[in-house]
Amino acid sequence: MTGTGRISAAVPFPTAARRQLADPQLRANLRRATRTIRNRRSQAVDEVTDWEALRATGAAIKDDVLSRLPELLEEFETRATAAGAHVHWARDAAEACAVVTGLVRATGTDEVVKVKSMATQEIGLNEALAEAGISAVETDLAELIVQLADDTPSHILVPAIHYNRRQIRDILTAGMPAVDASRLTDEPAALAEAARRHLRERFLSARVAVSGANFAVADTGSLVVVESEGNGRMCLTLPDTLISVVGVEKIVPTFADLEVFLQLLPRSATGERMNPYTSIWTGVHPGDGPRNVHIVLLDNGRSDTLADEVGRQALRCIRCSACLNVCPVYEQVGGHAYGSTYPGPIGAILSPLMTGPDSGANRTLPYASTLCGACYDACPVRIDIPQVLVHLRQVGVDARRDRPSLERVALRAASNLIRDRRRYAMALRAARRGAAPLRLLAGSRGTARRLPWPLSAWTTSRDAPLPARQTFREWWAVRAADESAQVAGNPVAGDATHEPEEPR
Amino acid sequence: MRIALFITCVNDLIYPGTGRAVVRILERLGHQVDFPQAQTCCGQLQANTGYRQEALPLVRAFVSAFEPYDVVVAPSGSCVAMVRDGYPRLAAEDSTLSAAVAALAPRTLELSELLVDVLDTTDVGATFEHRVAYHPTCHGLRALRLGDRPRRLLAAVRGLDLVELDEAEQCCGFGGTFALKNPEVSTAMLADKCAAATASGADYLAAADNSCLAHIGGGLARRPGAPRPIHYAEILAGPEEGR
Numbered sequence A: 001m002t003g004t005g006r007i008s009a010a011v012p013f014p015t016a017a018r019r020q021l022a023d024p025q026l027r028a029n030l031r032r033a034t035r036t037i038r039n040r041r042s043q044a045v046d047e048v049t050d051w052e053a054l055r056a057t058g059a060a061i062k063d064d065v066l067s068r069l070p071e072l073l074e075e076f077e078t079r080a081t082a083a084g085a086h087v088h089w090a091r092d093a094a095e096a097c098a099v100v101t102g103l104v105r106a107t108g109t110d111e112v113v114k115v116k117s118m119a120t121q122e123i124g125l126n127e128a129l130a131e132a133g134i135s136a137v138e139t140d141l142a143e144l145i146v147q148l149a150d151d152t153p154s155h156i157l158v159p160a161i162h163y164n165r166r167q168i169r170d171i172l173t174a175g176m177p178a179v180d181a182s183r184l185t186d187e188p189a190a191l192a193e194a195a196r197r198h199l200r201e202r203f204l205s206a207r208v209a210v211s212g213a214n215f216a217v218a219d220t221g222s223l224v225v226v227e228s229e230g231n232g233r234m235c236l237t238l239p240d241t242l243i244s245v246v247g248v249e250k251i252v253p254t255f256a257d258l259e260v261f262l263q264l265l266p267r268s269a270t271g272e273r274m275n276p277y278t279s280i281w282t283g284v285h286p287g288d289g290p291r292n293v294h295i296v297l298l299d300n301g302r303s304d305t306l307a308d309e310v311g312r313q314a315l316r317c318i319r320c321s322a323c324l325n326v327c328p329v330y331e332q333v334g335g336h337a338y339g340s341t342y343p344g345p346i347g348a349i350l351s352p353l354m355t356g357p358d359s360g361a362n363r364t365l366p367y368a369s370t371l372c373g374a375c376y377d378a379c380p381v382r383i384d385i386p387q388v389l390v391h392l393r394q395v396g397v398d399a400r401r402d403r404p405s406l407e408r409v410a411l412r413a414a415s416n417l418i419r420d421r422r423r424y425a426m427a428l429r430a431a432r433r434g435a436a437p438l439r440l441l442a443g444s445r446g447t448a449r450r451l452p453w454p455l456s457a458w459t460t461s462r463d464a465p466l467p468a469r470q471t472f473r474e475w476w477a478v479r480a481a482d483e484s485a486q487v488a489g490n491p492v493a494g495d496a497t498h499e500p501e502e503p504r
Numbered sequence B: 001m002r003i004a005l006f007i008t009c010v011n012d013l014i015y016p017g018t019g020r021a022v023v024r025i026l027e028r029l030g031h032q033v034d035f036p037q038a039q040t041c042c043g044q045l046q047a048n049t050g051y052r053q054e055a056l057p058l059v060r061a062f063v064s065a066f067e068p069y070d071v072v073v074a075p076s077g078s079c080v081a082m083v084r085d086g087y088p089r090l091a092a093e094d095s096t097l098s099a100a101v102a103a104l105a106p107r108t109l110e111l112s113e114l115l116v117d118v119l120d121t122t123d124v125g126a127t128f129e130h131r132v133a134y135h136p137t138c139h140g141l142r143a144l145r146l147g148d149r150p151r152r153l154l155a156a157v158r159g160l161d162l163v164e165l166d167e168a169e170q171c172c173g174f175g176g177t178f179a180l181k182n183p184e185v186s187t188a189m190l191a192d193k194c195a196a197a198t199a200s201g202a203d204y205l206a207a208a209d210n211s212c213l214a215h216i217g218g219g220l221a222r223r224p225g226a227p228r229p230i231h232y233a234e235i236l237a238g239p240e241e242g243r
Helices: A013-021 A024-046 A051-067 A069-082 A093-107 A118-122 A125-131 A141-148 A165-175 A188-205 A231-237 A255-269 A302-307 A311-316 A322-326 A328-333 A344-355 A360-367 A374-378 A385-399 A406-418 A421-434 A436-445 A472-487 B009-013 B016-028 B044-049 B052-066 B077-090 B095-107 B111-118 B138-143 B149-155 B183-199 B210-220 B232-236
Strands: A086-090 A111-114 A135-138 A208-211 A215-217 A222-227 A241-247 A277-281 A292-298 B003-005 B071-074 B108-110 B131-134 B161-163 B204-207 B228-231
Touching: A013 A328, A013 A360, A013 B183, A024 A255, A024 A322, A024 A328, A051 A069, A051 A255, A051 A311, A069 A086, A069 A292, A086 A093, A093 A118, A093 A125, A093 A208, A093 A241, A093 A292, A111 A188, A111 A231, A118 A125, A118 A241, A125 A135, A135 A141, A141 A165, A141 A188, A165 A188, A188 A231, A208 A231, A215 A255, A222 A231, A222 A255, A231 A277, A302 A311, A302 A344, A311 A344, A311 A385, A322 A344, A322 A374, A328 A344, A328 B183, A344 A360, A344 A374, A344 A385, A360 A385, A374 A385, A374 B138, A385 B044, A385 B052, A406 A421, A406 B044, A406 B052, A421 A436, A421 A472, A421 B009, A472 B009, A472 B016, B003 B016, B009 B016, B009 B210, B016 B111, B016 B228, B016 B232, B044 B052, B044 B077, B052 B077, B052 B095, B071 B077, B071 B095, B071 B111, B077 B095, B077 B108, B077 B138, B095 B108, B108 B111, B111 B149, B111 B232, B131 B149, B149 B161, B149 B232, B183 B210, B204 B210, B204 B232, B210 B228, B228 B232
Parallel strands: A086 A292, A111 A135, A111 A208, A208 A241, A241 A292, B003 B071, B071 B108, B131 B161, B131 B204, B204 B228
Antiparallel strands: A215 A222, A222 A277
C-alpha cells in the first residue's frame, strides 16, 4: 500500500531549495551545526578499529530481516502479546492515526506527552490528535522548540538545527508563559533549564505517552528507545498508558543483534561512543512502568519499498542522520527543502520509495543530489544512496516515456550521435568550429561569460568552458601523420607534442 | 603491455591538452600509448540522469573500442567510475555484454592508478614551480578510492608546493545535469569551493577531472586573485629537470 502522511513534497525540490537559499541566517546556522556534528562523528568512528566490519554486519542483519519480514513481525507480535502488550497493525498514516486517537480517547485524557519519534511525525499524529481535541506535548527539547514555533522538523536527529540559540531563546519565551523573558539568556544550559521546568509538570500529570522505537526485538517482543535527554525515559515509565508507533522495518531478529546497532547508532548520530539513555521494555510488568502497553506496527509504503529490488536497502535505515550531516546539498538548503519528514539524502530516496517514485513533487527528490557519494560512505548500514538515486531517476524517466520531453530528445540525440565514431568525430569538429566566434569573444580569458537558455542556467553564476582550437583526435591524427612522415625521412615542421597549452 | 588512452568526450573537445599530457607522461616513462579511434563517450550523462536505455549503446561502443587492450587509462575519475561502477549495472540484463564488461572494467584505470599501482611510479620527472592545492573530486575519492595517489604524484614534482584546501572532500556542486536542474544549489556549493580554493593561497587548483574543473574554473574565473584550474596530468607532464 502506498505511503501517505507527511512524506510528500508539496513543491518541486529546486523551487523549495531556492526559497531556503535566500535565507543567509539559515545557511550560516546549518553550516556551523553540520560541520560540528560531522567532525564529531568522524572522530567517534575513526577510533573504532572494526567499523567497516560493524557496518557490514549491520547491513547483513537488516537484509536478513527484510528477507523474512512477515515471519519476524509475527514472532514479535506473539512475544509482545505474551508479555502483555497489545499489538495493532496500520496500513497507512490515516489508519495509524485512527488507532492511536482511539486508544487515547478510551483513556479519557485530552493531553499526551511524546517521545521524539519519526514515525509519528511521518503520519502527522499531532495534527490528527489535535483534530480529536487531544493536545500532544513534545518533550524532546528540539522537538519542543519546533512545536512551539509552529514549525516542522528540518533534521532527523536535530529537528531545530535550522535555528541558532538566539532564535531558540525567542521561541521559548514566546511559547512558555511561565518563563520570565527579561531573565532568560541564550546560554544552552539556561534554555534547557527553562524547558525542563516547563515539561516537568507535564511528565508528572500525563496519563498517556506516545513514542516511536529505534528497534523492535523479534525474539523477546521488546521495544528500544535511544535518546540523550532523559525525557524519553520519563515518558516511557511514568504514565499509565504507553502507545508506540513503530515502522515494520524496525525489527531486529534477536536481542543480541542490538550489540551491533547500539554501537553503530550513537557514533553515527551524535558522534558519541554511547548515548546517555537506552530504554528497553517488554510488555507489562506489574508495579513497574505503564500498565497498558500498545504497539502500532506501521506499513505506510514500506511494503512498496520492500518490493523495489534496488530501493529496498533504504529500509535498513536506522535514522541516524549521518547522511544529512555530510551532504553538501543538505548543508546549503536544510531539511525543509525536501518537503518530507525524511530530509537529506535518505529522504531523497525514502520519500519517493514510500509514496511511489512518480508521485507529484517527490519525483524531483532523486535529482536533489550531485551523486558525490558522501552519504554512502557515512551510512552505518551501507545504504548505497547514489545507486538508489540513479535507479529512481531511471524509474521516473521510464514511467514518462510516452510523454514529450525535451531532455529525452536531447539525450537520445546525443546518444545516437555518440554511438557512431564517424558521426561523433564530425560532431566534435562541428562544435569546435561553431565555438570559434565565442572563443574570439572570450579573448584571453578562454571562457564564455554568457550563453543562451538552457545553458544560461550555467553562465548565470559561472563561466562556461569552450571547445579547443583542435580536438584531441585531430591532434592525434596530425601527430600520427607526422610520425609516419618522420619515419619516411621527411623533416617535421613542428613538434605537435610541445605546443603551448591554451589558456583556460 | 598495450595501453589505450580513453580520452573522454569532455577532454577530446575542450581539454585536449590533458590528453596530450597523459601521452607525454607515459611516453617519457618509456611506454607506448595507443588511441583507439573508435572510442566516443562513456554515457555518464545519460546514465546518471536516468536514461539507461540511451546509455546502453555507449556501453557497447566502449567495450568494442577497448576490448583488445591490456590497460585502458583515462584522465577522468568520473568516467572511469562510470565504467567500473556504472557499466556492470547497466549491462546486467545482457549476459554477453555483462561478461565483457566484467573483464574490461577492472582494466580501466584512472591515470594515478596506472602510474602508482601498475607502473609503480610516483616520481614522473616533472617540474612545476608553483603553489598547488588539490581538490579530490567525488568519484575519484569515493567511487575509485584513489586515496592519496594523486597527491603523492604531485608531492614528487620538483618545485611544487602542495598547500592545504579547507573542506577539500566536499563536492564542488557540479554533478552533471544537477548543475542545470538545481542551478541555485549548485552555485551555492560552488561558492564555498571557490572561497576555499582562494583562501588556500594556491596559484593553481589541481584535480583529476576536467568536468569538475570546468565547473570550479567557471566560478574562479569570476573571482579576482583566485587560483587557476589545472588537470594534475598537465602538471605531471611538466618539463623534465635538466640532467
